[in-house]
Amino acid sequence: MYLYNSATHKKEEFQTHTPNRVEMYTCGPTVYHFAHIGNLRSYIMEDVLEKFLRYEGYDVNRVMNITDVGHLASDADTGEDKMLKGAKRENKSVMDIAKFYTDAFFDDCAKLNIKTPDVVQPATGLIDEFIRVVSALLDKGYAYVAGGNVYFDTSTLGRYYVFNDHDEEDLAVGVREGVEEDQNKRNKNDFVLWFTKSKFEDQALKWNSPWGVGYPGWHIECSCISMKFNGEYLDLHCGGVDNAFPHHTNEIAQSEAYLGHPWCAQWFHVHHLNTNSGKMSKSKGEFLTVSLLEEKGYDPLAYRFFCLQSHYRKGLVFSWENLDNAAGAYSKLIKRVAALKDGDGEVDREAAVQLKEKFLTQVGNDLNTSMGVTCLYDVLKAPVNDATKRAVLADFDRVLSLSLLDKAAELREKEAAQAKTASASGGFTIQGEGDPAIDALVLRRSEAKKAKNFAEADRIRDELKARGVEVTDVPGGAVWKRV
Numbered sequence: 210m211y212l213y214n215s216a217t218h219k220k221e222e223f224q225t226h227t228p229n230r231v232e233m234y235t236c237g238p239t240v241y242h243f244a245h246i247g248n249l250r251s252y253i254m255e256d257v258l259e260k261f262l263r264y265e266g267y268d269v270n271r272v273m274n275i276t277d278v279g280h281l282a283s284d285a286d287t288g289e290d291k292m293l294k295g296a297k298r299e300n301k302s303v304m305d306i307a308k309f310y311t312d313a314f315f316d317d318c319a320k321l322n323i324k325t326p327d328v329v330q331p332a333t334g335l336i337d338e339f340i341r342v343v344s345a346l347l348d349k350g351y352a353y354v355a356g357g358n359v360y361f362d363t364s365t366l367g368r369y370y371v372f373n374d375h376d377e378e379d380l381a382v383g384v385r386e387g388v389e390e391d392q393n394k395r396n397k398n399d400f401v402l403w404f405t406k407s408k409f410e411d412q413a414l415k416w417n418s419p420w421g422v423g424y425p426g427w428h429i430e431c432s433c434i435s436m437k438f439n440g441e442y443l444d445l446h447c448g449g450v451d452n453a454f455p456h457h458t459n460e461i462a463q464s465e466a467y468l469g470h471p472w473c474a475q476w477f478h479v480h481h482l483n484t485n486s487g488k489m490s491k492s493k494g495e496f497l498t499v500s501l502l503e504e505k506g507y508d509p510l511a512y513r514f515f516c517l518q519s520h521y522r523k524g525l526v527f528s529w530e531n532l533d534n535a536a537g538a539y540s541k542l543i544k545r546v547a548a549l550k551d552g553d554g555e556v557d558r559e560a561a562v563q564l565k566e567k568f569l570t571q572v573g574n575d576l577n578t579s580m581g582v583t584c585l586y587d588v589l590k591a592p593v594n595d596a597t598k599r600a601v602l603a604d605f606d607r608v609l610s611l612s613l614l615d616k617a618a619e620l621r622e623k624e625a626a627q628a629k630t631a632s633a634s635g636g637f638t639i640q641g642e643g644d645p646a647i648d649a650l651v652l653r654r655s656e657a658k659k660a661k662n663f664a665e666a667d668r669i670r671d672e673l674k675a676r677g678v679e680v681t682d683v684p685g686g687a688v689w690k691r692v
């Protein structure tokens with residue numbers, strides 16, 4: 210596939226260090242609150258990327274951290290401990306908070322059909338490893354101790370990488386605007402590897418270390434967890450674009466200093482979900498969660514569909530109206546899939562291969578998911594039998610994960626049950642050949658006629674005709690037969 214690499218600012222042919230094997234790392238959630246749907250946009254797009262690579266035949270090892278310690282309120286090294294803030298708010302211990310919101314995160318992921326990574330590592334489970342790497346960075350002269358903390362010395366690097374075309378000084382000042390500079394730092398971009406002293410003294414979780422009792426800086430966990438579970442050469446690192454600087458920048462600095470060679474070849478950054486008033490965040494405006502979408506009656510997969518309709522490198526504007534449009538389109542798509550006949554002959558292998566080739570090319574062009582969705586409609590329109598359509602849709606859904614066939618089966622069952630109820634209530638009797646899907650269509654046609662929606666009634670009659678079914682209206686019901 211071709212993928213835009215934010216490290217080189219170019220779309221490149223995807224390559225791996227070991228043939229057919231992808232070492233993939235994803236920055237996981239900080240578990241002090243629910244994830245908002247803007248965070249989940251990143252995880253949805255990363256999920257599609259992982260599934261597409263598997264679909265192409267790669268063996269993928271995907272690793273994710275869970276930040277359950279010492280992540281600060283801002284990306285700079287000062288501020289409040291987010292975990293402690295969550296614990297105080299809910300009157301629970303920090304580890305209870307972490308467990309609760311880790312579970313909540315994976316519940317949300319399950320509802321959105323996001324696969325759990327192969328390795329999920331909470332930061333608190335690997336403190337000894339962080340201490341080992343920080344010690345090595347000190348030994349190699351890449352770090353220094355000042356004022357009780359261990360800092361990474363960015364002046365030791367040939368280049369401190371910042372991911373974009375801005376002057377790194379400008380960017381650093383911009384990000385740190387309003388943040389009081391830490392006087393212990395030798396260079397503006399230096400960052401903390403291990404804290405024993407910070408602006409907040411009431412950090413809840415602390416460990417012994419050669420530099421005193423304290424806790425790790427945020428950036429070190431991703432470097433260590435990736436190097437431990439992905440090995441020394443990372444093929445693909447994913448995250449939201451807001452993590453690019455300083456978090457990913459600092460991950461590169463530490464990892465390459467520690468390893469002594471280039472670390473990650475390919476960087477994948479998903480852009481923001483915006484509201485009309487700007488970037489969605491936990492700290493301002495409406496806090497949109499998967500549960501809230503469900504409370505309002507949306508299928509979480511309608512949100513996944515909404516995300517797939519746009520490109521990951523563009524900001525996406527969320528509004529209820531936009532979500533309604535996506536939800537409407539998703540439910541129409543499911544209806545069309547539900548209307549496909551079961552057991553309609555053999556799968557046309559040749560046609561299936563052709564459709565698949567197009568899908569591979571389209572989605573393989575920098576993860577163009579909206580073209581992937583278009584491919585679904587192309588399948589529905591293709592001059593092939595329904596068995597082929599169902600087989601190809603199921604195949605594409607290994608990547609898009611919209612539960613197309615399951616949702617279609619649910620819909621057919623629901624409609625059959627409705628037809629049965631209506632029939633049992635005596636309001637409408639259907640005599641046919643005992644096919645619930647056809648009964649459901651016949652009932653829908655009668656309801657459309659009752660509502661004087663003759664266009665819809667005619668459309669359903671034509672659909673039945675196309676399936677070789679003839680309907681005759683009789684008093685109090687309808688009779689159908691295959692002709």
Ligand SMILES: [Zn+2]
Nearest residue numbers: 236237431456
């Ligand atoms: Zn990270």
